[in-house]
C-alpha cells in the first residue's frame with residue numbers, strides 16, 4: 001500500500017476519512033488515467049471531509065471535486081474550494097436539480113448511506129450525465145449480503161446481475177427494449193462495483209460478422225466432449241429422414257446438456 005498513489009493521498013489528507021484497505025488498489029486501477037486532468041468528480045458521503053482532500057491530492061488542482069451529503073454541516077468544506085450539495089441520494093428530485101447545475105460528469109463515487117435504494121437511485125439518476133469513458137463506482141456493496149439495508153430481492157448486487165442481463169440483451173437474438181444503452185461494461189471487485197459508461201459502444205446491437213476469408217469447411221466439435229450427444233448424432237445419421245425426428249433429436253440434445261451438467265459443482 002505504501003506505493004499506492006490513492007493511499008498516500010489519503011494519508012496526506014488533514015481531515016479524517018475512513019476507507020477499507022482493499023479499496024486503494026481499486027482506486028489506483030480505476031482512477032489513475034483521470035489524474036491531473038480537468039475532470040468533474042463527485043463523491044457521495046462527506047462525513048468529516050477527509051476524502052474531499054484525499055481526492056484533491058490524488059486528482060490534482062484541475063479537478064472539480066464535488067461532495068454530496070445530507071448533513072448540512074458539510075457546507076463548511078466549501079471554503080476549501082470544494083463544491084458541496086446538500087440533499088438525499090435517494091431523492092430523485094434532488095438529483096434532477098443537481099444534474100441541471102452540474103452537467104456532464106467524469107466520475108461518481110458513492111460512499112453514502114449504502115442502502116440498496118440509495119445505491120440504485122443514485123446510479124439510475126446519474127448514469128445519464130456521465131461522459132463516455134467515465135465511471136460510476138458504488139462502494140461497500142457488501143451491504144447486499146447484510147441485514148438492514150433493504151429488501152434482499154432488490155439488493156444492489158441483484159440490480160448489478162440484472163444489469164449484466166440487460167447488457168447481454170444487446171446480442172441481436174436477445175435484443176428488446178430492455179437493452180442497456182449506457183453501461184458498456186462492469187468491473188466487480190470485493191465490495192466495489194464499477195460501471196464503465198460508454199453510450200456510443202453500448203448503442204451498437206451485436207451482430208455476427210464474417211471477415212470474408214477462405215472457408216475450409218472445418219467441422220465444429222462443440223458436442224464432441226459429450227458421449228450421450230455423440231450417440232444421438234449417430235442415431236440421427238440413419239433416422240434423420242423420418243419426419244419430425246430431427247426436431248426430437250434437437251430437443252433431446254438440449255435436455256441432455258441440461259441434466260448432465262458437469263459444472264454444477266462449481267455453483268457452491
Ligand SMILES: C[S@@+](CC[C@H](N)C(=O)[O-])C[C@H]1O[C@@H](n2cnc3c(N)ncnc32)[C@H](O)[C@@H]1O
Pocket residue numbers: 016017018019043044045046047048049050051068069070071087088089090111112113114118
Ligand atoms: C461512510 S460516510 C462517508 C465517508 C467519507 N466518504 C470518507 O471517506 O471518509 C457516509 C456519509 O454519507 C452520508 N449519507 C448517509 N445517507 C445519505 C443520503 N441518503 N444522502 C446523502 N448522504 C448520505 C452521511 O451523512 C455520511 O456523512
